[in-house]
Amino acid sequence: MEPTATPEQHGAISVVAVEDLGVSYDGSPAVERIDLHVEHGEFVSILGPSGCGKSTMLNVLAGLLEPSRGRVAIAGVEVLGPRGPAPDLGYVFQDHRLLPWRTVRRNIELALAAKGVPKAAWRERIDRYLTLLKIDQFAESWPLRLSGGQRQRVSIARALAVEPAMILMDEPLSTLDEVTARSMRQELLDVWNRTGSTIVFVTHSIREAVFLSDRILILSQGPGTVLEDYQVPLARPRRYEDPALAQVEAEIVEKVLDRWGIGAGDGEAAT
């Protein structure tokens, strides 16, 4: 199920290849056994209850954490943890992680410079992505002068601007109020459509995962294993309030209810 994005995919090399991944902290496992393949241009969500090892897995993908077992590769390059080379990705964190003492433009420039993008291309590229995220008027602002939603837009623009093999998003909308989060979800899909990016999106909200994704990797309670690699059976464009979407959500809730244990999925069905 290929979205509107550039179809220069070969199928042979997945953008993300995770095989038999295990991660332990001081002997106790945080992630037990995870396999995941993401193809070019896909939007894949990783869904799991709190403490299932979602963030751990993301840290491994980002090269911040060394896996204890298994193999992780991004764009065909093996990710070896902090000692290895940093993988080619953009990362949208739960909080914005902008440098508050650098302007919006400078924050993105730093990422471009580090990626080796020639200086002559910076201005046009930054303006293009800031415009895409509708925050071009804040290019010269200090991040702390922006609202939470605007900061997260900058963070997304930064991840896009380095034009990476893939973008990791770790519950990027969870700190925003519901109205802002809704419009951001919609815009995120628009941006994904227009740029053809490959996105791996971590969330604990079932409805958010259903609304956004081509596929959902449903994890068990920690230590995480894959419960199901779920193909979302909904055509795009989708509407957040669509009853069909609510039905898919209910179906997933049904699947995970006893697996996640009582309380773990509370409230998700209602959002």
Add this chain to the structure above:
Amino acid sequence: MTIQDAPPGGGTARAIADRDRIADRVADAGFTWQVLAIAILTLIWWPLSIQMEPWVPTPVATGESILELLRDGDFYHNLLATSRRILTAFVAAGTLGVALGLWMGLSRSAEQFFAPVIAIALAVPDPVYVIFAVLTFGVGERSTDLALIVAVTPFVVNIVRGSVAARDLQLDDMARVYRFGARRRYRDVLLPQLVPAFLAAGRTSFALSWKIVVVVEGLSQPTGIGAAILDSFHLLRTREVFAYAIIFTVLMQAVEHTAVRLATRRALAWRA
């Protein structure tokens, strides 16, 4: 765009101007209290000076003494000598202290190695440094500078390493994910976080330098404000001791306030 995303009112330039005006008003209010405190101190001083005549000079006698000193060429000679020593200690202890503090904050082994050294250095009474410096290098500028630097540096180290250790590790992660090199990690991620610590360290080292320099000069120098105070003490001219102390205090306060305020405003403009 949602309502939440609407730009925060006004321009940034206006916001900065507003904030500076508020800061100035707070500073003005602070000034009133400072004047009041000084007035009360003088009110206590006055009866005390009459009671303890002639060992505590009256404010009037001290005032006359201040004017005399300000007309005296030797005073400026001493002031210059002392200022030079303070500046030397400030720059050297600042440079050394920041370097060592950064190293300790970033390296666990450096931290473990130097922590006890710093703890001891902080506990040693300042005159001990003076005595050992004089015993090693003899009486002279070199031992004065050395004693000052050794006495002040541990304070700077302490402030800087604490601040490095308390840095935002999440920004380190961000820098790693976006492949920032060493230079950008220092210049753009780490050092700006340390600016408040640098300002605090600067204030501390400046204040300490000028407190200790007087002791050092008293013990080991023929010139400088400290030596002059000791001379006046030997001749039992307490009004001169008071006069030196007051002139020096006012001068140092003026320097500190102006410098710190300028530096703070420049370095922390990004704060909302």
